[in-house]
Amino acid sequence: MRNFLHFLLRHNFTFLFILFEIIAFLLIVTYNQDQRDKYLGSSSKVTGSLYKTINNIDEYLSLKKVNEDLANENAFLRSQMPTSFSQSKDYFTLVGDSTTTNQYKYRSCKVVNNTVRKHFNYITLSKGSKDGIKSDMGVLSNKGIVGIVIQCSDNYSTALSLLNPRLKISAKLKESDFFGSVSWDNKSTQHVILDEIPEHANVNIGDQVITSGYSSTFPEGILIGTVDQVNHPEGESFFRIKVKLSVDFSQLKYVEVVENIYQKQQKQLEEESKQ
Amino acid sequence: MISLVPRYIFNFIFFVLLQTLILNKIEFSGYINPYLYVLFILTLPFETPGWLLLVLASILGLSIDIFSNTIGMHMAASLLLAFLRPFILMRIAPRDNYELGTLPLPSFYGFPWFFKYSAILVFIHHLFYFIIESFSLQNIIEILLKTTLSTIFTMVIMGVTLLFSYQKKRRI
Incomplete structure (x- = not known):
């Protein structure tokens, strides 16, 4: 503790300067609309990028499930491709019961x-x-x-x-x-x-x-x-x-x-x- | 030393009024904004303690801010100037150091020395101020241009001001 106080006293000029600068910047972002907007904007950018990083990690962890889903969807889409129908290229039938079939x-x-x-x-x-x-x-x-x-x-x-x-x-x-x-x-x-x-x-x-x-x-x-x-x-x-x-x-x-x-x-x- | 106090109080008021009433009205195409008030901090005695330097700088900056509606901006810039002043003074000290009882004025150490001393600090002050003013580094080129032009203009006005007070200060 004593050493710390010594340290503070020895560099009192620097610390005083930092303290005053902090006060000045607080004043700037409190009383100046333009600077406040930019400050709030950039701080939301910081939190935004933080959220994005967390989201990225989260996505990475759930990659396995996503892969499975994609594979399923691929299989489904492939089954709908024209080549998987025996008839002709552009012919397709919508499966459904008689009340929901397309008329045209x-x-x-x-x-x-x-x-x-x-x-x-x-x-x-x-x-x-x-x-x-x-x-x-x-x-x-x-x-x-x-x-x-x-x-x-x-x-x-x-x-x-x-x-x-x-x-x-x-x-x-x-x-x-x-x-x-x-x-x-x-x-x-x-x-x-x-x-x-x-x-x-x-x-x-x-x-x-x-x-x-x-x-x-x-x-x-x-x-x-x-x-x-x-x-x-x-x-x-x-x-x-x-x-x-x-x-x-x-x-x-x-x-x-x-x-x-x-x-x-x-x-x-x-x-x-x-x- | 004590005898200097009323003169510095006068200087303080003079610079605040000069800055806010006259110089703030000058805006050549938005690029030239001279801030002469820093001369007050530049001319403070060598022996001024660090804390007093910072306190005076913040009071001066804040008073300019109050008049020009830029709360905190001039305060931050002049604080940086006050903080860097001792280091710059140490760096460009003449060979036989500063004499006791002298002030950092051209009448004591000559114009070239004073020019070097003030140019560095004024440039840093202006640069810092304009960065705070735009509060981003996106248009740094414009900030640098503004800083350079304003610094030159401030230096010119500073020279004129010092020439006026040349005789008076010599008598001290």
């Missing part, structure tokens, strides 16, 4: 051939009946509706493009829910005609036109285009609406084929009730 299945396809300037335009897709494609399936791109599959070979299928007067698709106005049918009028590759919208409907330019979901081919709510021009032919009680397509058909590259699992059921029932 999507398969991605590449557009192999496509015309836009002919009177009747067709699209050729890179997948066929081998990959589960059947006729009457819908074709979509990420921007909107493209057409309907009409014929399939083993490895290819052809689809009616929306730019084909033979195709008629049930559509509706998104805002007002009035429905009609969309078909091509053989004029512009960027426009189709929406017919059968009653004249008391409120149609504005820019309104979205989407699929109605009444046909068994397409799910409801897929974009077709936007209203570009509204005509009211004399003597008719329907609007003739020019719709600007959301899909640029001249640049079509990848599409998706949508399959409605209940299509057959719906069609059969509709046929039966007509008779």
Whole structure:
């Protein structure tokens, strides 16, 4: 103790200086907003890095369990990979009971051939009946509706493009829910005609036109285009609406084929009730 | 020795007022902030005991702080200056050491000696102050630039101040 006091006395200048400096710094961080913010920030950085270090050690200790979990997850994911299915590359089935099955299945396809300037335009897709494609399936791109599959070979299928007067698709106005049918009028590759919208409907330019979901081919709510021009032919009680397509058909590259699992059921029932 | 006390009290008040009322208003593009008040600590007698040096430095720094709203910052910087003063004085002592009854002033030991003595301490003081002011070493280049420019400016004002008091102090 005596030695310690001696030591203190001998270096009183230094200790006094340190004491005063500590007081000064306490004053600085108490009374100066800027410095206090930085002090608190850096001190939280210190505690933060401490927590991080502890966390790292903790993680290291639990590495074995994490490894096990990862291995399990790997096995699970591997079992879901396309190669673990015997059928085809993009075909997959969701397992579940009948109340939870998906109604629509999507398969991605590449557009192999496509015309836009002919009177009747067709699209050729890179997948066929081998990959589960059947006729009457819908074709979509990420921007909107493209057409309907009409014929399939083993490895290819052809689809009616929306730019084909033979195709008629049930559509509706998104805002007002009035429905009609969309078909091509053989004029512009960027426009189709929406017919059968009653004249008391409120149609504005820019309104979205989407699929109605009444046909068994397409799910409801897929974009077709936007209203570009509204005509009211004399003597008719329907609007003739020019719709600007959301899909640029001249640049079509990848599409998706949508399959409605209940299509057959719906069609059969509709046929039966007509008779 | 006792006869010096009223003069140092006058010096203390003079430097605090000069610093807070005039020099703190000078801010050339934010880079030049002269802190002349350190001259008070620099000119204290050689025989001043260490504790008194520290106490005076902290009171001086704190009074500047109170006026310029930077509580503790000038105090910390001038404390460092007071702490380093004896070591610097020891280092640059003339060959036949300091004579009794003299003060660390150019009138006793010449301008070159005083310049060396004050330049080192003023630079350290300014550097420490600007580091505390920004409270981080991230923009150290800017701090160094600010320190250098302010030190030069402080030294110039210091020279002018000493020239004014040259005759008066010689008579002591």
